[in-house]
Amino acid sequence: MKTTTFTSTISPQLNDWLAAHAKQTDRTRRAVLEDALSRYKAEAIRASLRADFAKVANDPELLEMAEWGMDDYAALVKTND
Numbered sequence: 001m002k003t004t005t006f007t008s009t010i011s012p013q014l015n016d017w018l019a020a021h022a023k024q025t026d027r028t029r030r031a032v033l034e035d036a037l038s039r040y041k042a043e044a045i046r047a048s049l050r051a052d053f054a055k056v057a058n059d060p061e062l063l064e065m066a067e068w069g070m071d072d073y074a075a076l077v078k079t080n081d
Contacts, residue, residue: 010018022029056062 018029018032022032025032056066
């Protein structure tokens with residue numbers, strides 16, 4: 001995997017915690033930050049999906065289209081079994 005370098009500033013308290021946590025878990029600060037960002041990204045995607053599903057649930061036309069899509073999905077799963 002190709003990596004990139006960026007520079008940022010964080011509070012001294014957070015930096016101290018990061019250094020201590022990295023040492024405690026025998027990881028690099030980069031690894032701890034990368035893990036945290038990956039988890040944040042996954043949660044942001046889940047939050048976006050939850051919001052989209054909530055919109056669909058309140059819109060009868062979109063709900064019907066989503067249900068059609070589920071029928072297509074179920075048919076695909078059934079043919080691939």
